Amino acid sequence: MTQAYEEIWTEFSDEKEKAQNIKDVEAIKIKFLGKKGIVTGLLKQLGTLSVEEKKEKGAKINELKAKLTEIIEAKIKSLEAEDQEQKIRADRPDYSLPGLAMLPGATHPVLRIVREISEIFVSMGFFIADGPEVESEYYNFEALNVPSHHPARDMQDSFYLESGHVLRTQTSPVQIRTMEKIKPPFKMIAPGKVFRRDNDITHSPVFHQIEGLVVGENVSMCDLKGTLVYFAERMFGKRSFRFRPSYFPFTEPSAEMDIQCIFCSGGGCKICKGSGWIEILGCGMVNPKVFAGVNYDSEKFSGFAFGMGIERQAILRYGINDIRLLFGSDIRFLRQF
DSSP: OHHHHHHHHHHHHHHHHHOOSHHHHHHHHHHHHSTTSHHHHHHHHGGGSOHHHHHHHHHHHHHHHHHHHHHHHHHHHHHHHHHHHHHHHHHSOOTTSOOOOOOOOOOOHHHHHHHHHHHHHHTTTOEEOOOOSEEOHHHHTGGGTOOTTSGGGSTTTSOBOTTSOEEOSSSHHHHHHHHHHOOSSEEEEEEEEEEOSOOBTTBOSEEEEEEEEEEETTOOHHHHHHHHHHHHHHHHOSOOEEEEEEEETTEEEEEEEEEEOTTTTTSOOTTTTTSSEEEEEEEEEEOHHHHHHTTOOTTTOEEEEEEEEHHHHHHHHHTOSOGGGGGSOOHHHHTTO
């Protein structure tokens, strides 16, 4: 048996030296120490020997097994350490290579306009309010004096959910939620994302609005005009403006504000459709029915509201001819800003 141990040890040593990777060492482990391995085979032969021979030869076989196991585990750890070192070296950057230029980023034009408009109104004492994009029909329509038969509640204009809720079509619901929480006087704006079933070069199913609301005692149409004219001059510079009568369920009287076309200076062009004017927002005095819904005394308090599309302001400011460009990811377009 001593000669057999020496032969096993010699064969094991030769194969260990030839092992190049962990897979090779695992194969050696199976060959010598596996269930059908050489050392395991020697242990099985002990069953045919006497008790004295079992003790003597069993001790030598276990000693051999322990020695082989120790060597194999040490070899595996050594190879694992080498593999880890190679991976570290492979991942280590080559500091002699030239660096990559980091191009400066830019704020998206829509966000830039939101910030600019917000800063203008905050400078006039307005605070910024926020609200959920998924609304109940009550806040999106009924509380704003939009009856069930109004065309705006048609499925073709609004996105309804299985729950019966709707993706808000305007940020006006934030005005209702604000009035439910605080009492006049106050001035607020509500910028945010809104959703409608529109999709062409001038409309998007997802766009942004800023709604504004002022409530207090003796608030009049003069306050509305003064506020919005100041805003328009800050936004587009001094130019002619006009207010046209319009209709909104939540304001009475209602109007739309136009400014002199910034592209043709009033001479008439394709952008303004030859009129020389461009509409920038809708506005009006808050309808007393809206006040009644939030338990405001319409005999004591009055107010005005306004709303504008952010994308429209961006289009006017930057001369963009397709609203869909604002929602793309073409870096060539975005780099212009």
